[in-house]
Amino acid sequence: MNLPAARIGDPVEAIDTPALVVDLDALERNVARMAAYAREHGMKLRPHAKTHKSAAVARLQLEAGAVGVCVQKPSEAEALAAQGVSDLYISNEVVDAAKLAQVAALAGRVRLAIAVDSALGVDRLAQALRAQGTMLDVFVEVDVGHGRCGVAPTAAGALAHQVVSHGLRFAGLQAYHGRAQHLRLPAERDSAIRHAVALARAAQASVTAAGIACPLVTGAGTGTFVHESMSGLYGELQSGSYVFMDRDYADNQATPHAPAFEHALFVKSQVMSAGTSHVVVDAGHKAHAIDSGLPRIWGHELDFVNGGDEHGILRRRAAGATLPALGETVWLVPGHCDPTVNLHDHYVVVRGGLASGRVEAVWPVDARGCMR
Amino acid sequence: MNLPAARIGDPVEAIDTPALVVDLDALERNVARMAAYAREHGMKLRPHAKTHKSAAVARLQLEAGAVGVCVQKPSEAEALAAQGVSDLYISNEVVDAAKLAQVAALAGRVRLAIAVDSALGVDRLAQALRAQGTMLDVFVEVDVGHGRCGVAPTAAGALAHQVVSHGLRFAGLQAYHGRAQHLRLPAERDSAIRHAVALARAAQASVTAAGIACPLVTGAGTGTFVHESMSGLYGELQSGSYVFMDRDYADNQATPHAPAFEHALFVKSQVMSAGTSHVVVDAGHKAHAIDSGLPRIWGHELDFVNGGDEHGILRRRAAGATLPALGETVWLVPGHCDPTVNLHDHYVVVRGGLASGRVEAVWPVDARGCMR
Numbered sequence: 001m002n003l004p005a006a007r008i009g010d011p012v013e014a015i016d017t018p019a020l021v022v023d024l025d026a027l028e029r030n031v032a033r034m035a036a037y038a039r040e041h042g043m044k045l046r047p048h049a050k051t052h053k054s055a056a057v058a059r060l061q062l063e064a065g066a067v068g069v070c071v072q073k074p075s076e077a078e079a080l081a082a083q084g085v086s087d088l089y090i091s092n093e094v095v096d097a098a099k100l101a102q103v104a105a106l107a108g109r110v111r112l113a114i115a116v117d118s119a120l121g122v123d124r125l126a127q128a129l130r131a132q133g134t135m136l137d138v139f140v141e142v143d144v145g146h147g148r149c150g151v152a153p154t155a156a157g158a159l160a161h162q163v164v165s166h167g168l169r170f171a172g173l174q175a176y177h178g179r180a181q182h183l184r185l186p187a188e189r190d191s192a193i194r195h196a197v198a199l200a201r202a203a204q205a206s207v208t209a210a211g212i213a214c215p216l217v218t219g220a221g222t223g224t225f226v227h228e229s230m231s232g233l234y235g236e237l238q239s240g241s242y243v244f245m246d247r248d249y250a251d252n253q254a255t256p257h258a259p260a261f262e263h264a265l266f267v268k269s270q271v272m273s274a275g276t277s278h279v280v281v282d283a284g285h286k287a288h289a290i291d292s293g294l295p296r297i298w299g300h301e302l303d304f305v306n307g308g309d310e311h312g313i314l315r316r317r318a319a320g321a322t323l324p325a326l327g328e329t330v331w332l333v334p335g336h337c338d339p340t341v342n343l344h345d346h347y348v349v350v351r352g353g354l355a356s357g358r359v360e361a362v363w364p365v366d367a368r369g370c371m372r
Numbered sequence: 373m374n375l376p377a378a379r380i381g382d383p384v385e386a387i388d389t390p391a392l393v394v395d396l397d398a399l400e401r402n403v404a405r406m407a408a409y410a411r412e413h414g415m416k417l418r419p420h421a422k423t424h425k426s427a428a429v430a431r432l433q434l435e436a437g438a439v440g441v442c443v444q445k446p447s448e449a450e451a452l453a454a455q456g457v458s459d460l461y462i463s464n465e466v467v468d469a470a471k472l473a474q475v476a477a478l479a480g481r482v483r484l485a486i487a488v489d490s491a492l493g494v495d496r497l498a499q500a501l502r503a504q505g506t507m508l509d510v511f512v513e514v515d516v517g518h519g520r521c522g523v524a525p526t527a528a529g530a531l532a533h534q535v536v537s538h539g540l541r542f543a544g545l546q547a548y549h550g551r552a553q554h555l556r557l558p559a560e561r562d563s564a565i566r567h568a569v570a571l572a573r574a575a576q577a578s579v580t581a582a583g584i585a586c587p588l589v590t591g592a593g594t595g596t597f598v599h600e601s602m603s604g605l606y607g608e609l610q611s612g613s614y615v616f617m618d619r620d621y622a623d624n625q626a627t628p629h630a631p632a633f634e635h636a637l638f639v640k641s642q643v644m645s646a647g648t649s650h651v652v653v654d655a656g657h658k659a660h661a662i663d664s665g666l667p668r669i670w671g672h673e674l675d676f677v678n679g680g681d682e683h684g685i686l687r688r689r690a691a692g693a694t695l696p697a698l699g700e701t702v703w704l705v706p707g708h709c710d711p712t713v714n715l716h717d718h719y720v721v722v723r724g725g726l727a728s729g730r731v732e733a734v735w736p737v738d739a740r741g742c743m744r
Contacts, residue, residue: 075374147650270468272465310743343715
């Protein structure tokens with residue numbers, strides 16, 4: 001575990017670099033806006049904690065009205081449960097028997113749910129739960145257009161039937177369309193989610209035809225939740241990235257009637273080498289994830305060029321632009337927040353803005369590296 | 373800190389997924405081959421520990437004849453020094469005064485060197501060392517074609533003069549050409565390093581003209597070290613990736629007369645969802661870095677398709693290929709080893725091969741997340 005990059009009370013200038021910095025005022029506004037949206041539209045909100053991996057952020061979301069959080073891995077659930085988060089949904093499949101034994105044990109300590117998409121997975125889950133004498137909620141995942149996990153809609157009824165025959169609690173359908181989130185135009189996202197809704201509706205019909213009630217359809221992300229909310233089918237939103245907003249989500253053309261979210265997550269970096277055509281900051285892709293493209297430079301007309309693991313190269317976007325000086329602070333808006341957070345052990349949490357704020361808290365990234 | 377994915381003595385099948393797994397036999401052969409090459413060519417070897425961030429791997433390299441290791445960040449140096457690595461070169465610039473105070477303190481505990489490329493950096497370094505009463509070796513970095521850090525060759529003499537006037541030990545030139553490493557053809561790499569050598573020679577002349585002896589030119593990576601070795605100028609090799617070999621380096625067309633290195637680093641993954649057109653493994657880019665492209669599937673005619681943070685999608689390369697079954701193990705050769713290692717807390721170290729070996733050790737990734 002690395003030491004935090006700052007101490008509580010430090011001014012922003014004193015934060016060592018590179019560091020993962022949260023603008024707490026912006027974060028709180030994002031949390032409140034999404035909570036208000038869900039409330040006003042009669043949707044449950046279960047934000048995805050894969051984004052932040054933090055019990056502190058989860059608590060802010062829960063206090064604002066979230067019913068619980070999603071995670072993607074059993075070890076993430078364990079890490080957040082250890083910090084007091086008590087309603088967790090592993091919105092992903094687990095088929096490994098040893099891992100399912102851990103899941104079953106955790107189900108004895110918190111309110112837990114999990115997704116399934118195979119008969120083998122359901123059998124092994126049931127066996128693990130019987131062995132521990134515990135119970136959890138089971139969602140059948142349906143492939144609603146992403147082309148990754150999930151059964152075909154017509155197969156949902158048979159799998160739900162298997163869940164019920166094992167005496168497990170069938171809780172509904174997991175219907176998340178990941179690839180729709182970053183389609184740039186609202187009309188493209190609308191069209192992708194219309195298709196997803198049609199498939200989820202077919203899955204629901206398959207479940208109902210099997211004589212099983214379908215209590216909930218859950219899914220949606222920061223790019224599309226308005227569309228799922230309007231569908232009349234989905235009852236729960238799983239958006240995660242809205243708390244931080246990364247460059248990739250900000251590159252989407254905004255959805256009409258969607259709340260506006262602000263960048264609340266930054267990597268503080270410092271110019272450590274200065275040439276005439278470019279300068280170099282001390283944050284490469286070991287400090288911010290580039291799977292969804294390079295970061296944006298905050299407040300400068302500069303482009304970030306990939307400088308490798310430990311360096312970022314900044315170039316002028318236009319001939320007249322000024323390059324920052326050696327030693328100067330440069331704030332990066334990460335291309336993708338989730339894997340960026342996963343590179344850091346701590347959030348340095350700033351109140352009062354990046355220009356002149358102070359460190360109000362240091363939050364551990366509780367589930368950092370919890371990939372199992 | 374996450375729990376390791378296996379215990380010593382476990383068979384390979386028992387390693388939880390995803391996990392970072394080292395084939396120790398292959399690693400030892402890689403270490404021996406590079407050590408032999410350096411010895412036979414009269415080169416010092418100072419492998420880059422940014423690749424492995426591990427005192428255990430550093431010890432294998434040192435026992436095989438390495439003179440020390442390179443690191444890229446002061447916090448990496450601290451983490452390895454804490455585990456007994458006692459000859460460290462921070463082959464990168466630091467200009468932050470607080471960080472330089474740490475560097476100066478560390479110089480009192482281990483044999484330390486650092487790179488500089490600015491007058492401000494040299495002044496602050498000298499000030500920090502005076503304050504602590506410590507000393508270290510200073511290399512002037514020259515931009516030999518990468519276009520990132522480093523002074524122009526003609527400016528090397530003036531900066532070396534500044535180093536010496538402060539009473540610091542001028543140790544030579546840092547002359548690394550990062551972008552040359554992954555040029556695919558040996559002739560392209562040869563040409564890039566010929567150019568780098570010419571620039572480094574000009575820098576050496578600039579130093580000599582300032583009346584200062586230039587004890588060493590250090591640089592080179594896994595893609596080009598044969599060329600630097602043949603230059604008659606370089607005296608030290610900094611290659612790092614050779615210990616593990618990633619998919620990106622394996623995609624280079626081999627350099628004639630270069631030792632052959634084997635893949636020694638894998639991510640063990642498991643099929644957790646199986647469709648008819650594809651299957652999904654439980655290792656996405658939170659388990660292996662994709663900045664240099666996607667991983668190769670070991671032993672299968674399958675392609676890895678980006679499935680996001682927690683998933684990898686495997687598709688048949690040819691119509692007849694067999695998809696692995698639900699629950700089956702799939703070994704991934706990471707696209708880029710350095711940032712992949714940085715995602716994990718431990719290496720699970722296997723003796724006897726991936727097919728039927730056993731876990732001989734679990735090594736912490738000591739400098740995981742040490743980005744400052």
